[in-house]
Amino acid sequence: MCPTDKKSNEPENPSRRRFLAGFISFLGGLIALTMGGGGAVYFLSPAWRGRKENWVEAGPVADLPEGQPVKKEFIQRSMDGWVTSESRGTVWLLRDKGSLTAFNPHCTHLGCPYRWDPDKNLFLCPCHNGVYDKSGRVVSGPPPRPLDHYPLRVDNGIISILPQEAEA
Numbered sequence: 001m002c003p004t005d006k007k008s009n010e011p012e013n014p015s016r017r018r019f020l021a022g023f024i025s026f027l028g029g030l031i032a033l034t035m036g037g038g039g040a041v042y043f044l045s046p047a048w049r050g051r052k053e054n055w056v057e058a059g060p061v062a063d064l065p066e067g068q069p070v071k072k073e074f075i076q077r078s079m080d081g082w083v084t085s086e087s088r089g090t091v092w093l094l095r096d097k098g099s100l101t102a103f104n105p106h107c108t109h110l111g112c113p114y115r116w117d118p119d120k121n122l123f124l125c126p127c128h129n130g131v132y133d134k135s136g137r138v139v140s141g142p143p144p145r146p147l148d149h150y151p152l153r154v155d156n157g158i159i160s161i162l163p164q165e166a167e168a
């Protein structure tokens, strides 16, 4: 009888086989967890960052004439997950007697854009003849409430607003 024949006919050690199978499964699980977990964190992290205030620069205070509202354009960048988008917006800024106001540029009736009439010293909405005074109070027409304004702050003479946070 050949010694190699005897070896090939020997039954394998079942505990050794179980140990190797378990160890290989453990290694596979560890690799999957490391790669899958890292990937999940990478892709989900923007969703976990929470909502950030999106202040937008609207120009220097020094550019505003005293007592006359000025319409300013701005570009707002926002991030939704991994997508960054830009949108244009406008705001009416007023510097009056030491205070600053940023008006939402849409009428509180049905949202039409209104304009400033310097001769009448009034904001006029063309859609249904809504009229507001310089402070945004309703003078006449159907608007149900004064003009909304945006939160505003000034850093080093530059005005920033929070356009998505209009306040009544």
Ligand code: FES
Pocket: 107, 108, 109, 110, 111, 112, 125, 126, 127, 128, 129, 130, 141, 142, 143
């Ligand atoms: S939308 Fe301005 S008055 Fe109606």
